[in-house]
Structure formats: C-alpha cells, structure tokens
Amino acid sequence: MLERNINHHDQTSGPDFSKGVAPQGYGWWYADAISDDGQFGFSIIAMIGSVFSPYYAWSGRHTPNNHVALNVGLYGKGVKRWTMTERGENDLSQSTNRLVIGPSHLEWDGNSLLIHINEWANPIFRKVEGTIRLTPNALTKSTFQLDSNGKHFWQPIAPLAHAEVKFSKPELNWTGKGYIDSNFGSEPLESGFKNWDWSRGHTSTGTGILYDAFTRDGENCQLVLKFDKDGNVENLPPEPRIQLNKGTIWRVGRSILCENGFEPKTLGMLEDTPFYTRSRISSRFAGENIIAIHESLDCDRFASQWVRCLLPFRMPRTTGKKP
Numbered sequence: 001m002l003e004r005n006i007n008h009h010d011q012t013s014g015p016d017f018s019k020g021v022a023p024q025g026y027g028w029w030y031a032d033a034i035s036d037d038g039q040f041g042f043s044i045i046a047m048i049g050s051v052f053s054p055y056y057a058w059s060g061r062h063t064p065n066n067h068v069a070l071n072v073g074l075y076g077k078g079v080k081r082w083t084m085t086e087r088g089e090n091d092l093s094q095s096t097n098r099l100v101i102g103p104s105h106l107e108w109d110g111n112s113l114l115i116h117i118n119e120w121a122n123p124i125f126r127k128v129e130g131t132i133r134l135t136p137n138a139l140t141k142s143t144f145q146l147d148s149n150g151k152h153f154w155q156p157i158a159p160l161a162h163a164e165v166k167f168s169k170p171e172l173n174w175t176g177k178g179y180i181d182s183n184f185g186s187e188p189l190e191s192g193f194k195n196w197d198w199s200r201g202h203t204s205t206g207t208g209i210l211y212d213a214f215t216r217d218g219e220n221c222q223l224v225l226k227f228d229k230d231g232n233v234e235n236l237p238p239e240p241r242i243q244l245n246k247g248t249i250w251r252v253g254r255s256i257l258c259e260n261g262f263e264p265k266t267l268g269m270l271e272d273t274p275f276y277t278r279s280r281i282s283s284r285f286a287g288e289n290i291i292a293i294h295e296s297l298d299c300d301r302f303a304s305q306w307v308r309c310l311l312p313f314r315m316p317r318t319t320g321k322k323p
Contacts, residue, residue, distance in 0.1 A: 015106075084314060085316055146193075146221050158180040163176045275298045
C-alpha cells in the first residue's frame with residue numbers, strides 16, 4: 001500500500017488558475033454538487049492537457065495548452081446534458097484568478113468560484129448556458145501525492161461548499177451542497193494508473209473523501225480522509241473494499257471503500273461510458289450513513305484504440321480563433 005503523503009502549502013486565496021502543465025502532463029479543476037432536494041446535480045471539469053482526449057493522445061501530448069476543454073454534466077429529469085468540446089491554445093487564457101476556455105470561464109472573486117458556461121451539448125446538439133456559484137465553507141491547505149514516483153497530485157480545494165445554480169438553457173434554478181478539487185500530473189494518467197475508485201460524501205460535520213487507486217508499479221494508494229467544516233483533515237484507517245454492481249451498459253468494474261457491515265447501493269448512474277462511470281451511492285463513513293458521489297476509472301480501457309476511436313462522437317474538437 002502506498003503511504004499517504006500530505007504536503008502543506010499556502011492555499012488561502014482560492015484555486016490558482018495560472019498553473020502550467022508540462023508536455024505529456026495534464027491539469028484539471030473539478031466541481032460537483034447535488035441539489036438540496038436530491039433531484040438535480042452537476043459536475044464540471046476544466047481541463048488543460050485534456051486528460052481523456054483522443055486528440056491529445058494522438059498528437060503525442062507535446063502541447064497540452066492546445067488541448068483544453070470544459071466538461072459539463074447536468075443531471076436531473078428533463079435537464080440532463082453533457083458537453084465536452086475540445087479547443088486549441090487560441091481559446092485558452094490563464095491568470096491566477098481566472099481561467100477562460102473558449103466562450104466559458106471560471107473565476108475566483110475572493111470568496112466564491114463563479115463558473116460561466118456557454119457550451120453546446122453532445123451528442124444531441126443543444127445549447128447549455130448558465131452560471132454556477134460555489135462558496136466554500138473553508139479552503140484546505142493540503143496536497144496529496146497519489147503515486148510513489150511523484151508524478152500525480154490531488155488537491156481538495158473546498159471539500160464543502162454552498163452551490164447556487166442558475167441556467168437559462170436548460171431552465172434550472174437550485175441550491176445545494178458542493179465540492180471543489182484539482183488534479184495535476186506530469187505524465188499521462190494511464191501511464192501512472194491501472195484504475196481507481198474515488199468518492200466524496202457530506203457528513204453532519206463536514207466531508208468524507210476516499211481514494212482507492214492502483215498504480216502501474218503495483219502500489220495501492222488508499223486515502224480515507226475526514227474534513228471538518230473548517231477544512232481541517234484527519235486521516236482515518238483504510239476501510240474494506242466493497243464491490244459494486246457494474247455499469248448498466250459498459251460494465252466498468254466498480255468498488256467503494258466502506259465501513260464493514262454496511263452494504264453500499266447504487267442510487268443512480270450519472271455517467272456510464274466504456275472506461276468511466278459516475279454515480280450516486282448510499283454508503284457509510286465515520287459512523288454516518290451518507291450519500292456519496294462516486295467515480296470509477298479504468299485506464300486500461302481508456303488506453304485501448306477501440307475506445308479512443310469512439311470518443312470523438314462525444315468530444316468534438318474545434319480550433320477557432322479568439323474573436
């Protein structure tokens with residue numbers, strides 16, 4: 001098992017969107033939330049060196065800034081949408097507090113993360129336009145190394161945040177509890193990992209986050225982290241690994257770290273792809289029943305040519321110039 005590694009740094013001013021990405025590498029900022037009534041949700045991934053892009057892989061991954069994308073998933077009856085248009089370096093602009101990808105952008109205003117979305121859904125071509133505001137309860141000061149070679153890192157920027165969602169296309173207006181993190185690597189994700197399962201769920205006192213990753217060199221990185229509402233973190237002992245039912249179509253292997261004696265259940269599949277799933281899970285963490293956002297990633301499947309040849313149908317690419 002890979003020893004848990006925590007590096008502290010000064011993270012008091014929100015996400016730093018000025019970070020560079022080296023050739024072969026990747027960087028992303030991630031956010032998600034579920035509405036207070038449990039009926040709606042979203043996930044957002046802003047990527048430089050678009051980690052799952054077939055175009056980036058086929059190019060040799062020499063210029064990550066030429067492969068950027070904003071992935072948006074909207075969930076809920078009648079409003080489900082999915083966007084991921086890859087763009088070139090002319091559509092990227094970075095500064096400490098602002099990240100622009102084509103017609104959309106993310107901005108830290110000192111208190112909240114504002115996400116302005118102006119995209120088109122795929123494969124059904126529909127406009128996706130709206131704004132998300134995420135206001136953290138607290139910002140963390142920890143970065144976690146996910147592999148023994150020091151090439152993959154994860155930072156839970158805001159384990160707990162208040163989410164305000166307002167969209168005109170589709171029409172949405174809700175509030176809920178959210179989450180913000182970022183991941184950076186200096187090599188392709190599939191070069192470092194065979195597969196991983198990740199989940200996060202809010203508790204009565206904060207947020208629980210679990211990583212269960214298997215690296216290419218045979219290590220198993222398990223992180224069981226309990227964050228309080230002030231952003232302080234406590235490392236908990238590893239939990240048993242419980243197998244989950246496979247995805248509805250592509251049958252990606254799925255498991256979750258969960259307290260012994262509790263049977264986690266899938267409440268709904270949000271994404272089901274040939275190499276990746278996202279779902280809502282009922283689980284138990286630190287003595288509490290929780291509803292978790294859960295993802296499973298199969299890097300071997302992603303690296304296969306048959307999968308990469310399917311991806312352009314969901315990930316169109318444009319290299320239009322800035323206006």
